[in-house]
Amino acid sequence: xxxxxxxxxxxxxxxxxxxxxxxxxxxxxxxxxxxxILGDDATPEAIARLREEMGLNKPLAxxxxxxxxRVLRGDLGQSIFLHIxxxxxIYQHLQATLMLTVLSMFLSITIGILxxxxxxxxxxxxxxxxxxxxxxxxxxxPNFWLGLMLMLIFALxxxxxxxxGYVPLKEGVLPHLRYLVLPxxxxxxxxxxxxxxxxxxxxxxxxxxxxxxxxRSKGLVERVVIFKHALKxxxxxxxxxxxxxxxxxxxGAVVTEQIFNIPGIGRLLITSVARRDYPVIEGIVLYIAxxxxxxxxxxDIIYKYLDPRIKL
Amino acid sequence: MAxxxxxxxxxxxxxxxxxxxxxxxxxxxxxxxxxxxxxIMFTLLLLLALAAPLISPFDPGDIQPERRLTPPGGExxxxxxxxxxxxxxxxxxxxxxxxxxxxxxxxxxTIAGVILGLVAGYYRRLDNIMMRVLxxxxxxxxxxxxxxxxxALGARLSNVILALAIVYAPRMARVVRSAVLVQREQQYVExxxxxxxxxxxxxxxxxxxxxxxxxxxxxxxIFAYSILAEASLSFLGVGVPPEIPSWGTTLNEGRVLxxxxxxxxxxxxxxxxxxxxxLNMLGxxxxxxxxxxxxKKKN
Numbered sequence: 001x002x003x004x005x006x007x008x009x010x011x012x013x014x015x016x017x018x019x020x021x022x023x024x025x026x027x028x029x030x031x032x033x034x035x036x037i038l039g040d041d042a043t044p045e046a047i048a049r050l051r052e053e054m055g056l057n058k059p060l061a062x063x064x065x066x067x068x069x070r071v072l073r074g075d076l077g078q079s080i081f082l083h084i085x086x087x088x089x090i091y092q093h094l095q096a097t098l099m100l101t102v103l104s105m106f107l108s109i110t111i112g113i114l115x116x117x118x119x120x121x122x123x124x125x126x127x128x129x130x131x132x133x134x135x136x137x138x139x140x141x142p143n144f145w146l147g148l149m150l151m152l153i154f155a156l157x158x159x160x161x162x163x164x165g166y167v168p169l170k171e172g173v174l175p176h177l178r179y180l181v182l183p184x185x186x187x188x189x190x191x192x193x194x195x196x197x198x199x200x201x202x203x204x205x206x207x208x209x210x211x212x213x214x215x216r217s218k219g220l221v222e223r224v225v226i227f228k229h230a231l232k233x234x235x236x237x238x239x240x241x242x243x244x245x246x247x248x249x250x251x252g253a254v255v256t257e258q259i260f261n262i263p264g265i266g267r268l269l270i271t272s273v274a275r276r277d278y279p280v281i282e283g284i285v286l287y288i289a290x291x292x293x294x295x296x297x298x299x300d301i302i303y304k305y306l307d308p309r310i311k312l
Numbered sequence: 313m314a315x316x317x318x319x320x321x322x323x324x325x326x327x328x329x330x331x332x333x334x335x336x337x338x339x340x341x342x343x344x345x346x347x348x349x350x351x352i353m354f355t356l357l358l359l360l361a362l363a364a365p366l367i368s369p370f371d372p373g374d375i376q377p378e379r380r381l382t383p384p385g386g387e388x389x390x391x392x393x394x395x396x397x398x399x400x401x402x403x404x405x406x407x408x409x410x411x412x413x414x415x416x417x418x419x420x421x422t423i424a425g426v427i428l429g430l431v432a433g434y435y436r437r438l439d440n441i442m443m444r445v446l447x448x449x450x451x452x453x454x455x456x457x458x459x460x461x462x463x464a465l466g467a468r469l470s471n472v473i474l475a476l477a478i479v480y481a482p483r484m485a486r487v488v489r490s491a492v493l494v495q496r497e498q499q500y501v502e503x504x505x506x507x508x509x510x511x512x513x514x515x516x517x518x519x520x521x522x523x524x525x526x527x528x529x530x531x532x533x534i535f536a537y538s539i540l541a542e543a544s545l546s547f548l549g550v551g552v553p554p555e556i557p558s559w560g561t562t563l564n565e566g567r568v569l570x571x572x573x574x575x576x577x578x579x580x581x582x583x584x585x586x587x588x589x590x591l592n593m594l595g596x597x598x599x600x601x602x603x604x605x606x607x608k609k610k611n
Contacts (some may be wrong), residue, residue, distance in 0.1 A: 017448025021457075025464050036466075140589035142540055144547050145563065145581030148570060156571045251453035255544055259567065269456075271549055273463040285460045289452045 086283035107188035111179035116199025138193025147186030202234035230242035345596020360480035361407035370398035458530025491523035532595035
């Protein structure tokens, strides 16, 4: 228990450094943020006014203290373009990203583990080689290209699914899922490939253990040996890649939302970059980093719970 | 009678091959089919990129309105884009951009990562602070931090390289640090210290050469990540400026013409996949060859 509390406490300095990194990138980077926001044809007066509004004329030390005090209170400021608070803007775009991320995580973990187990059980046979070949490509294919290709095949050629767009959950689960299938698959397949390779390697190692031989020799059905005895132990190291999968899915969502026109946080981030809406960019980056740190914390705790030998 | 050590006996060619010899690496690659295939594929891509001005059928920026959206075949093997520019030529020139971004990022991350990793691994007092800062930098999904940096710096080729290097250098530093932590406890380091070698000499001459294997594996991986990241950033419009024919910018232009001219998107995507596949195979293979733990398991 104390280990878990210690791990919780360790999150605090990481989050402070994360905030510092975001502050440095957005405030200390070369160039005048006010001039950047207003663009090339802004008058010097307008730039001076915005500098005043944004507090850029204050000494850097004061800006830093004020910024940190604000962020620690959970106040991420106002969007320059949308004229609402950054928190509200993120909240409005949260559902789409959350659903996309959850569905992609679910697909990548299910497909990945299943493919990994099949490959390990069929070691060195056709199915194993097929899985290995597909996963080699899977980890190399850029997810945005995969998205475009899935769209080309399933939406434009076969016309089975809508090519782009998004239907909120409140308008029905089925229409919601219909729009999310292609983007989540595009995001999930690359991650599934990585998980499959990891699961396969772990399974192969576990299957050589004595307790597997014991299980087989006492006459257990192969299915029970594989799923109850081997997979349970093989999955423990796989859990650790889930944190990484989340990071990749979260990052990939930015690109996927752009391709499939999904009004999520990633799309908001890219449009905010184009609009130079710095407070929104800052807020989204902070939110995503915080989510990533928390997911990794949970993964560590689950890992410890599953394998008590692990020291946190 | 004392043995006379001749110059020939001391010459490195007579002893077992060490990582300092180029033959060592070629022999090593031969031991792993995946690594060899990856190395060959990557070399071919490199040659194609270098020879782009000689072998490209057209200028990559040559606008020919009368030939816009020509399907693949004939004079334009991979077709043309919405401005009538030849896709094959754009991909060949795009390879130069991707490989330039990849190699520059690898060079910067390796130098920065090795210095940071050596310092953190060698000076335990600095280690804690440095690792917390690096942890903070690694607490972002890579592309999110890259987008933020690009948003602050503006879409330029040099900024792309800088953004990628900031994100990947901590990963390299961690790899070097853990290798240094193992090496610094070895007897040869103690021996070097006992004869009065300076910290700098121990770190550079004794420890660093023994950490080279993980650095090489990691740089292959970073090369692959960089190519994917540059393509993603350019695809999103926050990477290299649209007038530069990178694989990502070509894909971005192809996206809006997806249903009329899918070839604009298909071919650059294949190029990215092949390049990353080659680097992954090389990296995985090298890791298998160089990691004694895995080698033992396979035997």
